[in-house]
Amino acid sequence: MGKRKAYYTAKIKRATHLLFYQRHKKPGVKGWDLRRALGSDYPKVLKILDNYLKALDLQVKTVFEEGRAPEKPTLEQLDKARFYITLRGELTPKEAKMIGWRIDDLAGLAITISYIISKKGKAPRKEVEELLRDKLPGWKVGVNIDRYIRYGYITQDENEQLYLDWRTRTEVDQKALVDLLLSAEAEP
Amino acid sequence: MQPKQSKRERRKLGREKLQRIIEMCKSVEERSLDPFLIDVNEILSVVREYFPEWELPEDLCLDAETIHSLASVIKLQSEWVKHRSTSLYTDPFLLKEKLTSLDKEEIIKIFFKVWHPIVEMEQISIHSLAEALKYWQNLPPLKDRWKEASPTGIETGVATRNELVKQRILLDRAFSEELENFWQQLKKLVKEKGENGKIRYWDFIGAETYEETVQRAFMTSFLVTYGYATMEVYPLEEEIYIKPYEKQVTKIREKQMVSIPVAVTKEEWMKWKDGEKNG
Numbered sequence A: 001m002g003k004r005k006a007y008y009t010a011k012i013k014r015a016t017h018l019l020f021y022q023r024h025k026k027p028g029v030k031g032w033d034l035r036r037a038l039g040s041d042y043p044k045v046l047k048i049l050d051n052y053l054k055a056l057d058l059q060v061k062t063v064f065e066e067g068r069a070p071e072k073p074t075l076e077q078l079d080k081a082r083f084y085i086t087l088r089g090e091l092t093p094k095e096a097k098m099i100g101w102r103i104d105d106l107a108g109l110a111i112t113i114s115y116i117i118s119k120k121g122k123a124p125r126k127e128v129e130e131l132l133r134d135k136l137p138g139w140k141v142g143v144n145i146d147r148y149i150r151y152g153y154i155t156q157d158e159n160e161q162l163y164l165d166w167r168t169r170t171e172v173d174q175k176a177l178v179d180l181l182l183s184a185e186a187e188p
Numbered sequence B: 001m002q003p004k005q006s007k008r009e010r011r012k013l014g015r016e017k018l019q020r021i022i023e024m025c026k027s028v029e030e031r032s033l034d035p036f037l038i039d040v041n042e043i044l045s046v047v048r049e050y051f052p053e054w055e056l057p058e059d060l061c062l063d064a065e066t067i068h069s070l071a072s073v074i075k076l077q078s079e080w081v082k083h084r085s086t087s088l089y090t091d092p093f094l095l096k097e098k099l100t101s102l103d104k105e106e107i108i109k110i111f112f113k114v115w116h117p118i119v120e121m122e123q124i125s126i127h128s129l130a131e132a133l134k135y136w137q138n139l140p141p142l143k144d145r146w147k148e149a150s151p152t153g154i155e156t157g158v159a160t161r162n163e164l165v166k167q168r169i170l171l172d173r174a175f176s177e178e179l180e181n182f183w184q185q186l187k188k189l190v191k192e193k194g195e196n197g198k199i200r201y202w203d204f205i206g207a208e209t210y211e212e213t214v215q216r217a218f219m220t221s222f223l224v225t226y227g228y229a230t231m232e233v234y235p236l237e238e239e240i241y242i243k244p245y246e247k248q249v250t251k252i253r254e255k256q257m258v259s260i261p262v263a264v265t266k267e268e269w270m271k272w273k274d275g276e277k278n279g
Helices: A003-020 A031-038 A042-054 A075-080 A093-098 A103-118 A125-132 A138-151 A166-171 A174-183 B002-030 B040-053 B057-085 B092-101 B104-114 B126-138 B161-166 B175-193 B201-205 B210-225 B266-277
Strands: A058-063 A082-087 A122-124 A154-156 A161-164 B229-234 B239-244
Touching (some): A003 A031, A003 A042, A003 A082, A031 A042, A042 A058, A058 A166, A082 A166, A093 B104, A103 A122, A103 A125, A103 A161, A125 A138, A125 A161, A174 B104, B002 B057, B040 B057, B201 B210, B201 B239, B210 B229, B210 B239, B210 B266
Antiparallel strands (some): A058 A082
16 A cells, blocks of 8 residues: 555544544534644545545535635635534435434424525524424424424524524535425425 | 703603614514614604704713614614525515425425435543443442331321322222223223324323323323333334223233333423414
């Protein structure tokens, strides 16, 4: 094995350990932690790892502090970003059940997220509850919203306003969600 | 005297107007109302109209607070315009309409296309491992922990059966008869409202009053212990179901018994009741 190849193989192993195993309350690793552990060329290491993960239908996901991904991120922006391993493709309903989600609850999550997006990232809890009551049994609505908050999909302030939280920013392609919902045709 | 009094009245009116403006701006900010509900020019003209009247520092502070609140609304208006110009802009009414018209399956299909959950592996840390070891080392052996507590002397007295019934320690009917009736009630409710031969725990124990709910939860625990019904617990989904047996299962006691603690708090009951009311 060439010296260079051996160097990157070791770095990829280390990056895998860091990214897969949760070390804090929240999953993911900050850019500057990766820099400390892998060296200044960590963006390159992550790129190679991402290529490896393609075959497994996984990917290295970068979530920038500013929210939107810059076209050409600077090293400073990367250092402040958080990196996760996420699914690259799609789950099937059966698989979602296996990881502990009921279909109803996921539909509720989709409705909650898309409604908050349409309200510029902030919506009164009461309005979201009213909307969810249309699809979920009344007693589940509050329980579900609390669950979405606990998992980090949404957050709530003291005025009972709901906002999108870190997990939505990481896991959900917000633009695609709204576009697909708007273009969907309701079955007669 | 007349003009002086009218000046005082004018000041009073001005203060009231500024207070109202501040309240209005706050409610737009806190309740995410449309920031364009506020007519900035009109408000500025009110502020300008009363500004020459202010002499006291409190009034000047009120004036500054009004301007500050108005600035926050203008900031919201600017954000609103920015958001409208981004690709993420969607008319909330249009989207609400869509979400209502689409069925759950359709929404789920869409969500699966855009949802890429994080891969997480939880692990025990060195710190928790050390804590666990410390706990294990300090844990007394079973024979010491399970020692029978020595009985404490209690003064005894006499109570009539009627008194015990009054205190709800005894029921006026035999307990087994009561339990059988409760079992029939469960079977009937499962037929009417249940799915796949079971019913949600709260839908069964929930009653008009909290006291009645606790009483039903108490009886339900006996239904399960005596093999009239079983409980299905889905911890990830936070769901508990109760499923009646057609016939009492007596062999259940031969298996390893487990206790399932279920909190029947007043808050939970109120939450359930609210949910019931709202359909």
